[in-house]
């Protein structure tokens with residue numbers, strides 16, 4: 578039986594006087610690889626912040642792993658990689674190992690007592706993203722794509738059940754984007770980590786995802802990727818005003 582890991586029921590949110598999200602309802606099941614699509618300003622980051630507990634809905638309910646978001650304690654079950662995490666300059670004084678290790682302190686809690694097997698876990702997380710040979714390297718000396726892999730390792734080291742990635746391919750060269758998505762697909766398939774991926778790049782990622790959600794203040798579509806493929810460009814234009822193109 579599939580397990581629902583995220584459920585939103587009629588969630589609405591506004592900043593000051595601007596309504597950003599209206600009556601959002603959808604579920605993410607264990608094992609889903611969901612691409613969240615929407616033009617700039619459509620509320621994608623706001624939706625992620627609600628799921629991460631960084632914002633509270635004005636109305637509606639959010640459940641995480643079957644528990645109301647307000648009383649959900651196991652935050653390490655959700656890993657988050659933000660849009661701008663891969664922006665270190667070459668002088669930044671932290672090694673790859675130190676960056677990944679910082680992902681363990683969330684789980685270790687107040688006293689920052691690291692697990693005994695911390696080093697093995699760091700190596701395992703770096704191996705999962707293909708960065709194990711860079712352990713001692715300064716983070717600022719890596720390319721944008723390599724830095725982003727290290728940030729995924731930082732999220733993985735806490736052994737999350739869900740990874741939320743906000744436009745992770747920004748700053749990655751076109752040739753490396755496919756390999757990056759292949760790596761995410763492996764984590765999804767082999768480690769059964771569910772994924773929510775905010776992207777403007779649905780065409781490149783389309784052979785990797787299982788589901789698509791189209792957001793613009795409200796959810797216009799949420800379903801299997803094959804059903805998304807059947808949606809016409811005219812329908813997308815009605816939701817997004819030409820801001821999202823499908824290329825076949």
Ligand SMILES: Nc1ncnc2c1ncn2[C@@H]1O[C@H](COP(=O)(O)OP(=O)(O)OP(=O)(O)O)[C@@H](O)[C@H]1O
Pocket residue numbers: 592593595597615616617618619620621622623624
């Ligand atoms: N802290 C804030 N205070 C007030 N308004 C905000 C704040 N953050 C975002 N907004 C507004 O809320 C709307 C949705 O923003 P959000 O960042 O969620 O969109 P997005 O879909 O992630 O956009 P992008 O693709 O550009 O990252 C925008 O109109 C934005 O200007």
